[in-house]
Amino acid sequence: MESSAKARLSQPVGPLDWLTTNFLRLLLALFVPVATFGILYAGFIFLRDSQAPKIIIAIVAIILGVGGVALLYTVANWFVEQLGDRWRDRLLPFIFVGPAIAILIWYLALPTLRTFWISLFDSDASDLVGLANYLAVFTDRTMFIAFRNNLIWIIVGATFCVVFGLLIAVLADRSRFETFAKSLIFLPMAISMVGAGVIWNMIFNVSPNVGMINAVWAGLLGQDPVAWTAAASLQPWNNLFLIVIVIWLQTGYAMVLFSAALKGIPGEILEAARVDGATEIQVFFRIMLPSIMGTIIAVATTIIIFTLKIFDVVWVMTGGQFSTQVIATQFYREYFTAQNSGYGSAIAIVLLLTVIPVMVYNLKQFSEREVF
Helix, strand or coil: HHHHHHHHHHHCCCCCHHHHHHHHHHHHHHHHHHHHHHHHHHHHHHHHHHHCCCCHHHHHHHHHHHHHHHHHHHHHHHHCCCCCCHHHHHHHHHHHHHHHHHHHCCCCCHHHHHHHHHCCCEEEEEEEECHHHHHCCCCCHHHHHHHHHHHHHHHHHHHHHHHHHHHHHHCCCCCCCHHHHHHHHHHHCCCCHHHHHHHHHHHHHCCCCCHHHHHHHHHHHCCCCCCCCCHHHHHHCCHHHHHHHHHHHHHHHHHHHHHHHHHHCHHHHHHHHHHCCHHHHHHHHHHHHHHCCCHHHHHHHHHHHHHHCCHHHHHHHHHCCCCCCCCCHHHHHHHCCCCHHHHHHHHHHHHHHHHHHHHHHHHHHHHCCCCC
């Protein structure tokens, strides 16, 4: 069956056939999303102007949304089925891929292009200033501090998350309390970034009656209380007190992936090495680490992407003040607080360009390991 489908697809086609095929593919790829958006928009207008009870509106909205999309797929699938095997094999995938492509274009590609366009204008998007905003991004001292802080986040945050995650995965694997220990380490992953910021805000609180660290620092050691994250005199070290929060959150994520990768190493190889006289340190560095190197790279790049986009923790803890600002907080401050849309958009584009190379490398690693 599969070979016959491949044989049909491999048959040579003429220019007219090729043009017709691709034209139909384009039409079908656009039909479902365009018709879906049309039906949903018409339903939204109808429901918006309706005076019916809310429960009736909710039921109609569900039927209209889910049922309308299902009906569209059914109709499009039936239409392609009527065209015969040859056309069905060529056109059917585009019916289901079309909506995904349309959503990507609408929610990702178009906003990115619009943001880049706005970044070429002044604060109220009225006068074209060219690349002046980008020049300002790379010459502004405030942005220089933001770049430096993001670099600290990447180096310290990603490194400690990977190291701690790997150590815990290796050590917990030999413990009788493996499940309990891993559950404790993984537990912070259930807390949102904002929630974690609130928790650690109390831990770092300057009052010894509230802040746990100052309770020890002032109460036991007799030192003056310190505003660990809000003291400009501590910069750039106060950034480390913020990075601790991400290490606390992300170590569990790294540990789970490393633990799964370690359990995938054949036990016979480890046992043979130990029988041959290899120490546990040699087994770790010469067998375990090379075997899970792909996982280590994937986890490290994922955490680097996460730290490049870090916003919640910094905004909740310090509001980006006291020289703790990062690229994302500067974007928010310029675009929404200062209403400088051109400069804020330029910062957003710079952040995007910074993340893209790491993300491409990350996807390449996943692809090489056939994750998808």
